[in-house]
Amino acid sequence: MKIIxxxxxxxxxxxxxxxxxxxxxxxxxxxxxxxxxxxGDDPASQTYVSGKEKSCKKVGFISSLYKFPxxxxxxxxxxxxxxxxxDDEVNGLIVQLPLPDHINVNKIIESIDPSKDVDGFHPLNxxxxxxxxxxxxxxxxxxxxxxxxxYNIETVGKNCVILGRSxxxxxxxxxxxxxxxxxxNCTVTVCHSKTKxxxxxxxxxxxxxAAIGSPExxxxxxxxxxxxxxxxxxxxxxxxETKSGYKLLGDVKFDEVxxxxxxxxxxxxxxxxxxxxxxxxxxxxxxxxxxxx
Amino acid sequence: MKIIxxxxxxxxxxxxxxxxxxxxxxxxxxxxxxxxxxxGDDPASQTYVSGKEKSCKKVGFISSLYKFPxxxxxxxxxxxxxxxxxDDEVNGLIVQLPLPDHINVNKIIESIDPSKDVDGFHPLNxxxxxxxxxxxxxxxxxxxxxxxxxYNIETVGKNCVILGRSxxxxxxxxxxxxxxxxxxNCTVTVCHSKTKxxxxxxxxxxxxxAAIGSPExxxxxxxxxxxxxxxxxxxxxxxxETKSGYKLLGDVKFDEVxxxxxxxxxxxxxxxxxxxxxxxxxxxxxxxxxxxx
Numbered sequence: 001m002k003i004i005x006x007x008x009x010x011x012x013x014x015x016x017x018x019x020x021x022x023x024x025x026x027x028x029x030x031x032x033x034x035x036x037x038x039x040g041d042d043p044a045s046q047t048y049v050s051g052k053e054k055s056c057k058k059v060g061f062i063s064s065l066y067k068f069p070x071x072x073x074x075x076x077x078x079x080x081x082x083x084x085x086x087d088d089e090v091n092g093l094i095v096q097l098p099l100p101d102h103i104n105v106n107k108i109i110e111s112i113d114p115s116k117d118v119d120g121f122h123p124l125n126x127x128x129x130x131x132x133x134x135x136x137x138x139x140x141x142x143x144x145x146x147x148x149x150x151y152n153i154e155t156v157g158k159n160c161v162i163l164g165r166s167x168x169x170x171x172x173x174x175x176x177x178x179x180x181x182x183x184x185n186c187t188v189t190v191c192h193s194k195t196k197x198x199x200x201x202x203x204x205x206x207x208x209x210a211a212i213g214s215p216e217x218x219x220x221x222x223x224x225x226x227x228x229x230x231x232x233x234x235x236x237x238x239x240x241e242t243k244s245g246y247k248l249l250g251d252v253k254f255d256e257v258x259x260x261x262x263x264x265x266x267x268x269x270x271x272x273x274x275x276x277x278x279x280x281x282x283x284x285x286x287x288x289x290x291x292x293x
Numbered sequence: 294m295k296i297i298x299x300x301x302x303x304x305x306x307x308x309x310x311x312x313x314x315x316x317x318x319x320x321x322x323x324x325x326x327x328x329x330x331x332x333g334d335d336p337a338s339q340t341y342v343s344g345k346e347k348s349c350k351k352v353g354f355i356s357s358l359y360k361f362p363x364x365x366x367x368x369x370x371x372x373x374x375x376x377x378x379x380d381d382e383v384n385g386l387i388v389q390l391p392l393p394d395h396i397n398v399n400k401i402i403e404s405i406d407p408s409k410d411v412d413g414f415h416p417l418n419x420x421x422x423x424x425x426x427x428x429x430x431x432x433x434x435x436x437x438x439x440x441x442x443x444y445n446i447e448t449v450g451k452n453c454v455i456l457g458r459s460x461x462x463x464x465x466x467x468x469x470x471x472x473x474x475x476x477x478n479c480t481v482t483v484c485h486s487k488t489k490x491x492x493x494x495x496x497x498x499x500x501x502x503a504a505i506g507s508p509e510x511x512x513x514x515x516x517x518x519x520x521x522x523x524x525x526x527x528x529x530x531x532x533x534e535t536k537s538g539y540k541l542l543g544d545v546k547f548d549e550v551x552x553x554x555x556x557x558x559x560x561x562x563x564x565x566x567x568x569x570x571x572x573x574x575x576x577x578x579x580x581x582x583x584x585x586x
Contacts, residue, residue, distance in 0.1 A: 106424075106426060122420070123417055123420030123421045123423075123424055123426060124416055124417045124420055125420065126419070126420030126423050126424060127415070127416030127417055127418065127419035127420030127421070127422075127423070128416045128420070129420075130416075130419050130420070130423060130460070130464060130465075130468075131399075131416055131419060131460050132460075133399060133416065156487055157487045157488065157489050159489075165471055165472070165473075167423070167424050167425075171423060171468065171471070172423075174467075174471075175423075175464065175468075178458055178464070178467075178483050178485070179458070180458070180485075185485075185487045186487075187482065187483065187484055187485070187487070187488040187489070187494065188482065188483055189480065189481065189482040190471050190480065190481055191480055192471070192473075192478075192480070194449055194450045194478045194479075194480070195450065195480040196450050196452075196480070201480065
């Protein structure tokens with residue numbers, strides 16, 4: 001069994017990006033610039049955004065943060081998005097989710113200029129991804145693809161079972177793993193809350209991607225010997241074993257599954273660190289006009 | 294075994310649409326107007342377009358046809374699309390495919406105003422479909438959904454196996470059958486040219502959708518007893534049995550599979566007639582501004 005080290009892979013890719021940014025500076029090009037909008041004071045959202053800012057700085061990107069109180073109106077927020085859309089110095093724009101209930105999240109996402117939508121959440125980018133046209137891929141699925149690539153994991157003709165059908169992970173990764181490309185060309189099955197015989201279906205998987213949002217849901221008896229297991233879940237649960245009183249768990253029961261599979265992503269340090277790296281890669285693509293001319 | 298009569302269902306839906314159009318006229322509303330662009334003189338394309346025109350007339354829609362020779366330039370064609378986009382009297386616009394090689398088909402599709410893209414081919418509509426937002430669904434998948442509805446076929450929790458991953462059938466129907474809705478909520482597996490043990494996977498299907506483009510590919514030994522079989526294929530093959538010297542076959546070996554399954558769509562007269570009906574439904578939605586305000 002080999003552990004897929006997302007932390008090390010993310011660090012490797014970040015240093016590649018940093019090198020490219022240094023070269024951009026050398027030839028007098030503007031460095032990539034990512035803008036983030038943060039509404040309200042949700043601690044998790046603040047942590048995510050500050051993590052993204054730190055990563056930007058680490059690779060030499062400019063990052064700017066637009067913070068607003070939770071009672072900002074939808075109209076005001078649309079104005080801010082429009083302002084950043086029109087700012088030629090900004091290459092990428094992300095709006096940290098979730099948004100307060102009085103704001104229509106789809107309306108905000110659709111108001112982002114698709115050429116700056118480095119989260120890959122705008123329906124135009126989702127559609128382009130499905131049609132295999134140049135697009136910003138959503139961060140987590142894109143991160144998973146990069147792990148397959150960096151670890152040279154064969155995917156063609158494999159049975160890939162995906163647990164979960166969310167808009168940001170399950171559904172897009174199912175499309176990407178099915179398409180005629182590497183990584184891809186898998187026979188993909190998507191499972192969800194209505195699936196019958198889920199355990200049996202899991203046991204057919206050469207590649208199992210768990211994004212079901214339930215701690216340690218996947219147990220050893222659900223996994224085929226030598227399967228590749230990708231764990232997208234991250235759950236903070238109470239624990240007597242740690243000083244903090246908490247520990248992080250994935251959707252996979254790591255201790256027992258890791259003994260049976262060929263590759264596995266740990267939690268933390270697996271898929272998680274790759275998500276921010278994907279955002280950086282998309283922002284770099286935006287600056288280089290690789291997706292939209 | 295019950296035959297899913299697409300021809301009768303399509304006629305039924307057409308008469309419903311015609312009734313609605315008559316009501317629109319009664320209250321002084323403009324009737325829906327579908328414009329089609331036809332390039333070159335491919336006989337199949339001409340047949341399809343004239344079929345669409347006839348169907349429009351039958352339900353009381355206005356239809357207009359823009360015909361151009363095969364050597365029209367991409368630039369000229371973009372101008373025509375732009376002209377129709379701006380014509381407030383036109384609700385829906387379709388460009389008959391395929392286009393000549395010198396024209397970039399993606400560029401043309403992306404130039405269509407998404408609010409008039411009643412074929413559901415524009416990436417914005419594809420993305421909205423994936424995200425479960427209001428969208429024009431592509432015609433063939435939409436037609437299949439309507440058959441499930443009209444025949445009250447249960448889909449929740451069923452294993453649905455799809456043969457083919459094309460942009461216009463396999464991939465979109467896989468997304469629609471998986472999503473949290475009726476018809477939908479299936480556990481969907483998408484098979485294609487790289488799939489191993491395809492026969493075995495087919496035998497797990499409660500619902501089998503064949504869109505693989507190979508005549509009589511699906512045989513009785515690949516089908517579970519009492520499965521629902523949807524045949525999207527249509528192939529004109531030489532035959533000594535008919536006067537014309539040709540007959541139409543689907544992707545499914547009808548004679549043997551029909552004896553084993555619970556429901557089956559015939560070819561012709563199954564999915565085919567539903568495709569035009571979907572286009573009419575989308576055009577009606579466009580006229581009523583149900584998808585885009």
